[in-house]
Amino acid sequence: MDRVDHMPPSDDVVDHLPAVDDVAERADAYAAAPLLNCLLREVAEPLPATGERRTYRLPGTGRLLRVRGARRPAAPEVHAAGAWRRIGHTELVKLVAEELRRHTGLSSDDLPTEMIDSRDAVAALLAARARTTAPDDPYLRSEQSLITGHPHHPAPKARGGGPVAAWLPYAPEAHARFPLVLLGVREDEVAEEGDTCALDALGAAPPGYRLLPAHPWQLGLVGPDLAPAFADGRLVHLGTTPFPAWPTAAVRTLYEPRRDLYLKFSLDVRITNDIRRLWRHDLRRLRRTDTAASHALAASAGPAAWLSDRGYRTAAFAFEELAVLVRDGLRGHLLPGATPLLAAGLVEGFEGNPLAAAPDPAAWWEAYLRQVVPPALTAFAGHGVVLEAHLQNTLIAVDASGTPVQALFRDAEGVKLLPDVSRAAGWERLVYCLVVNHLTEIAAALAEHHPGLDPWPAARRALAAHDLPEIPALLASPTLPGKTNLLLRWTGADGAAARYLPLPNPLANG
Known part of the structure; x- marks a missing residue:
């Protein structure tokens, strides 16, 4: 055990x-x-x-x-x-x-x-x-380590109130892995955009049908509504994949290591602040946000990478319920010899966590900052791209010694673009995701494992190195924006309607 x-x-x-x-x-x-x-x-x-x-x-x-x-x-x-x-x-x-x-x-x-x-x-x-x-794989171990989950959410592990037997077989925190259900969608009912050819390699569809994988938990939730489509032949059951997929920390996003493929599904369950469905409006803007993020990260001076959401496929009559999104795998982006790890897993802790084992925590932290901070800031400054660079959307690749050598960012659904949002609103969101949600948690975990370390002077230097007009105010401000997840959920606000309150700014003390 x-x-x-x-x-x-x-x-x-x-x-x-x-x-x-x-x-x-x-x-x-x-x-x-x-x-x-x-x-x-x-x-x-x-x-x-x-x-x-x-x-x-x-x-x-x-x-x-x-x-x-x-x-x-x-x-x-x-x-x-x-x-x-x-x-x-x-x-x-x-x-x-x-x-x-x-x-x-x-x-x-x-x-x-x-x-x-x-x-x-x-x-x-x-x-x-x-x-x-x-x-055994340290990457999968980091994705499946989050027993606490979001450290500032009142119910981070709620699973929609359903019976345990309905969701536990698909829980990353229980080290689950399971085959995907394969469906066939009649060709005239297929809705898709972008590059979805990876889906066709998961099995074989009969003539006149296209392959559509489904998350078994989601299929169980919406199955009764699909009975007419199965009855009239718009949908057919094609069995399951002969290989398992591994749920990542996001629960509804699965990784298949042999094919190096991520698949993100709809899941009609509230997890933290939102019902985790692939909403039509988000899918319709996917190509624009993903292309912008891809170009921004490709232009980054360092090794940072973007895991592209290549495209989606679904059934026109169950557009959101059966949608599946195809995301880049790791191998085409990862530095040779590097091991990717989920940033949130570094905070939570898992067997082999390099944050806890760093022999020189100050040097480890400076290396971490070099990988994470520049690409997020240059994407904003040079391309108007606001990455949702929080702990669950960031992978940190480490070398054989456990030192951070690369950051990989993901999830076009959470990306915001200027001028769709104002520069001020985009900056506030970036500061919350990157500094409050991400760097503050990594810094606190590092200081807890390595007493005596003050991580904030190095963080201040890393931010000050970038010539953004917002940086001086950030470093001088007595406060940072903190998202109010408890009040947001209590008042029934939309999960995307972020509300912030001022938190003490540790950057201002350096």
Whole structure:
């Protein structure tokens, strides 16, 4: 059994978990950390520090809350009747819900349910990981490492509230791999754009049909709606692939290593802020955004690469439900001898994580910054391309010593282009994705593994090296934009409607 299966989210949590390997207690700890991060960032008011715990006032209810740890808060306690009392995840959800009702004047039945669903999903994943083995391949291991998931989301592991048996066979965190379902779509009903020839190599379609792979979870969700198409011959079942595909951290994006092929599917399930469907409007603009990102990264002075979303294929009568997107594999872009790793996996931790093992963490961090920062900034400055350069959309390739030597970016769906958005809005989004979501998390994990390291002077130098008019203000500003995922979900806002609040800017202290 992979020893990472029993690694809690951080050392902050490790110190306060029970000695007995109790899945329920561990699930509480994993689920509480990101929920507390949201509450403390978006709502709570910090009070003067006392001892090893941080104390906060919740302004809506007036209650006092204290936690241990910083990057991944743990062991929450509330003050009542003159004493501090430890609360579990269920009580924490009730506390958060009451605070948000008072704080916003609004009620939500959905979000508390999602919070509990996320915690229960973590418990199911922990139990499943105890019965499985992580992939041998370090890249796949990094993609399937995210038990905590988004560190600032109130329900990062919610799976739509469905029964565990419906989604667990397809969960990357459970080290899943599975064959794809193969469908045939009658040729006159095919809708596609771009380069989709890789799909035709997955199997054989009968005359008059085109091959369309389907995610088995998605097919189970929308299957009843497709019964008429199967009945009249617009769709036919063609079995399954003789080989498995591996779900990546994005859940609905799968990787097939032998063919070096990524396939991204619709999934009618809410994961974090959005229903993860391939929406028609996003597919229709795919070629434009992908081409712009490809040109921007190709023009980069360093080895950075863009994993192109080449094209999509679907059935005209189930355009979004059966859509599949074809993405570049790794081999045509990766430096010789380099090993790609998911940036979010470096933060979460997995067997062989080079961030934790770096013999010279300062040099490792400077190498990391050299690979990630220049391509993202030059894409914006020179091409008007706003990469969604957050932790799950960035791969970091390392050499044999574990040193970062290349960054690979992905996901045209999240790319924004100027002037579709204003320069100010594009810059704010880039700063959030690249600095707040990405560099801040890597820096904190590195400092936690290597006490005494101050990562921010090097980050400041890396940003200051670029001649963008926005850089001086970024380095002088006392705040950075932080996305409000808790309030966004509580108020039922569209997942794409990012709202930001000011966070302390560690770059301003260098």
